[in-house]
Amino acid sequence: MEQRTAPEPDDEKAPRRAGADVRRRIPRTDAVLRDPRLLRAARRLGTGQVKSAVHRAQQRAREGAVPPDAVADTAVALLPRSVSGLRPVINATGVVLHTNLGRAPLSAAARQAVREAAGPTDVELDLDSGVRARRGRTVLAALRAAVPAAAAAHLVNNGAAALVLASTALAVGREIVISRGELVEIGDGFRLPDLLVSTGARLREVGTTNRTTAADYAEAIGPETAFVLKVHPSNFRITGFTHAPGVGELAALGVPVVVDIGSGLLAPHPLLPGEPDARTQLTAGAALVTASGDKLLGGPQCGLLLGREDLIGALSRHPLARALRVDKLTLAALEATLTGPATPTAEALGADPARLRHRAERLAARLKADGIDVRAVATSATVGGGGAPGVTLASAALSLPERYAAALRTGPVPVVGRLEAGRCLLDLRAVPAPDDDRLAEAVRSVEGR
Structure with missing residues (x-):
């Protein structure tokens, strides 16, 4: 009797059958999602993020990059570290x-304050009386305590916003007198004169790049002057044949002097003798000091305004103040920075x-x-x-x-x-x-x- 052997498998069809077998062995999405590691990840990252990782792992298995029994492991490896795209470094x-790394890292106290403020808080409520209270009242008190020379304080969302609010509230349609040597670029292509002019104020430039005297300011001051602006050129130095009048000299000219110290130093620092600080400028006669909170102060990004009570009152009541206000997390972090232990900075x-x-x-x-x-x-x-x-x-x-x-x-x-x-x-x-x-x-x- 003639024996018949099974036909040889078709060389072209065999791989397709093998591939089909692999695809049949890829676990279903719902089965993979029951993995304890992915269940925990879903609570931390959300179901959408976890499902996306599972689908990508399954696709790798279909392409033969990973075996079917490694889909869950691959999905775990593909999970993002957090729901945010920002990575700690x-x-x-x-x-x-x-600046590219976020400037000042927050202290442990500030981070804890942010966590506690993340839920419902009494940010605008007096718990004793049950009525609405001033927003940020405790951090503003802490800021005034840190700078006793300031009669009042206000907060906005960054240092540039502090200057914008001051210019908008005090100088729309009027002149700001400023030295040519202080018309600085503050980073990423943003130039201070452009920022100020955008508010509707006019700039009256005085002096030269390297030398400006009190007489230059005095000659420029007139009925249209809203204030004199003195800006610390914090990211460069001009040396040699230079001169710039102090705040005391400018305050004697009879108009408000606004000083942008930039770096947020509240008091003199022994390692930084050339860096202006809020206390010294206010004591010398500045009507208003503006600064950033996320630099030498070591706090969150925000803009500080410190100075005369009438000026701060005008700024805080201006409609633009609402658009520039800080959130409760910033308030919490800044207060902890001011009242807590030494900052990482x-x-x-x-x-x-x-x-x-x-x-x-x-x-x-x-x-x-x-x-x-x-x-x-x-x-x-x-x-x-x-x-x-x-x-x-x-x-x-x-x-x-x-x-x-x-x-x-x-x-x-x-x-x-x-x-x-x-x-x-x-x-x-x-x-x-x-x-x-x-x-x-x-x-x-x-x-x-």
């Missing part, structure tokens, strides 16, 4: 207030160079033991954030091969350093000591990738 640039500014060197040497020794090309080096840090131009702070850093810079930025815990002389420097001035272990682990992870 370690600032090892040596710039204490790095203050600690970074006051860090002991010898201690920084010790930390760098200890980290370098640990990493060298793992075979990493690293050494501790002395370096210089800067204040940043448009404050204290030209001021350098003695610091210490880890020096690594240049290739580490990109790898650290894109790692699981992003670390941002700087390149100098063909090496990647991780400056410790703005890195809190408790983050040393995380920093070391991030460096080690580069070799494992």
Whole structure:
């Protein structure tokens, strides 16, 4: 009897059948979503984010990139770290207030205050009487306590907004007298004269780029003058044959003097003798001081207005004040910054160079033991954030091969350093000591990738 053998499988059809078998073994979406890890993630990230990760993992399985039984693991790996696209980083640039990294990091007290204020609060309610209360009353009291020379205070959403509100409320259709040497660009292409003119005020420029005298201001002041504006050129310096009158000289001219100190320093700082502060300017005769809250003050982004009660009253009642007001989270963070313990900014500014060197040497020794090309080096840090131009702070850093810079930025815990002389420097001035272990682990992870 003739024996018949089974036909050889069609070479073209066999892969399709194998592919079909793989697709049949890909778990259903609802089955994958029952994985305990994804159930927990759904509570943290939301169902939509988790389903999206599952669908992408299933597609990878269909394409043969991962086996069907790895769909759940792949989905977990594809989950975003948080519902926000912002990623926490370690600032090892040596710039204490790095604008691209969000300037001042909030203190632990401020972060806790934000968490507590995230739900319903008494932001505009007097709990004792049950009637409406002034918004931000406790933080405004804290701000006045921090700057006793200010009779009143007001808050807006950033430093530029403080100048806009002052110009709009006090100088629409009138003149603002300002030195030509203070018509600055404040970053990202925004120029102060354009900002002021956009409010409907007119600028009366006096003096020259490098020299302006009190007489120049006096000659320009007239019936159309709303106020004299003095701006601290915080992100550059002009040296040599220069002159600028002090606030006291300008206050004697008989019109309000508005001083934009920029960096938010409330009182003199021993390490920053050239940086203007709110207390000194008000004591010298300034009618109004404007500043940012997320720079040397070490708080959240906001704009501070400090000064005469009548002027602050006019600003706070202006219709634009409502559009520029800060939210309850900012109020909470700023109050905790003013009344709580030292901020990370203050600690970074006051860090002991010898201690920084010790930390760098200890980290370098640990990493060298793992075979990493690293050494501790002395370096210089800067204040940043448009404050204290030209001021350098003695610091210490880890020096690594240049290739580490990109790898650290894109790692699981992003670390941002700087390149100098063909090496990647991780400056410790703005890195809190408790983050040393995380920093070391991030460096080690580069070799494992």
